[in-house]
Structure formats: structure tokens, C-alpha cells
Amino acid sequence: MARSTTIVLSVVALAFSSCEVDTCSMQNPGFGGNSAIMGQVKHHNKPILQVFIKYGSSIPQKIEPNSFDASAQADHEGHFSFDELMPGEYYLHGTGYDSLASSFVKGGIAISICADENLSIDIPVSE
DSSP: OHHHHHHHHHHHHHHHHTSOOOTTTTSOOSEEEEEEEEEEEEETTEEOOEEEEEETOSSOSOOSGGGSSEEEEOOTTOEEEEEEEOSEEEEEEEEEEETTTTEEEEEEEEEEEOSSOEEEEEEOOBO
16 A cells, blocks of 8 residues: 555656746746847838837736836837846737828737847737
């Protein structure tokens, strides 16, 4: 009986030790680290100038400017950056007005930083 209990416990321990833990989501995201997220946000090759970031979320509950943790003004080519970030999960949201399409555009993307790294990502936006 003791031998079968030991075998069962060994199998259970092995099963749990082989589970992969998402270490990116277990971090403390936010300002104060050595990572950066940079990229471009465009709609039909027209730069979209406002980018927002939410710390610790892959999908924000609200998509309103005051529900994000920080924002960045993109340059005339749509380039943006958020510097000095800690590892963790982030959600980027781009919004603006495309004068050629005569419409407001918006879109977002979730990003995970797992270590000190610089990520380059483009934010997809649409009407």
C-alpha cells in the first residue's frame, strides 16, 4: 500500500512540475524598468497620432482615454515609444482621425514583456 501511494504521489508531482507557468503575466508591469515598446500606428499609410497604454492587462475593460495608464504622441510618421517599462502584460491602443477616409479609426494589441527587452510592434487600426 505504501509503495502504491509513493508511486501515485510521484506521478502527481511530475505532472505538476511539467506544467508551464506564464511568467510574463506574473510580473509587476508599469514604469520603472529597462524595457521599451516602440512601433508605428497608421491607417492606409496615414499616421495616427495618439497611442495609449494599459499596464497589467491584455484587454482593458474600458477603451476610454482616462482608463489607460499613460499615452504617447506619435510623430509625423506614426512612430511612438514607451520607455522604462517593467516586464509584464500591456495593452496598446491607437486612435485618431484619418482625414483621407473622413473617419475616426482605432485599434489595439496585447503585448507581453518577459524580461528586459525592446519590442517593436505596429498597432492595427480600422474604422
